[in-house]
Amino acid sequence: VLTDPVLPCGQILAEHLSVPSVFFLRGAPCGLDFETTQCPSPPSYVPRVFTELTDRMNFLQRVKNLIFDIRNYFLCDCVFQPYAKLTSEFLQWHVTVLDLLRQASIWLMRLDFTLDYPRPLMPNIIAIGGVNCVHKK
DSSP states (O other): OEEOTTSTHHHHHHHHHTOOOEEEESOOGGGHHHHHHTOOOOTTTSOOTTSOOOSOOOHHHHHHHHHHHHHHHHHHHHHHHHHHHHHHHHHSSOOOHHHHHTTOSEEEEEOOTTTSOOOOOOTTEEEEOOOOOOOOO
């Protein structure tokens, strides 16, 4: 099943049908792509989205980055709570959204090395670039 991890309905269906899943995304909210693939992403070194920080931060900027990271954790917990309940009811066993997304076979990530900071990638992550929907004249 080719799906997007932002809405885990495709992954729920893949689990129910026992077929592999492939995620195609540019970036997951709240760092779900880091957490589920177990990529290292310490908030004291990796700038978070919407902080406008670079990879060279002083102490106060690192604290700001950590606060943004904590806020995203609680926000995503509230957003994905209905999906965790739906998954548990539909699949008939207790599973969290993170556990569900960890079972993906391949992650196709649209990484652009001119926009994104370099980061380690796990073996099931394939970096693809240049995928867009703009028609050339």
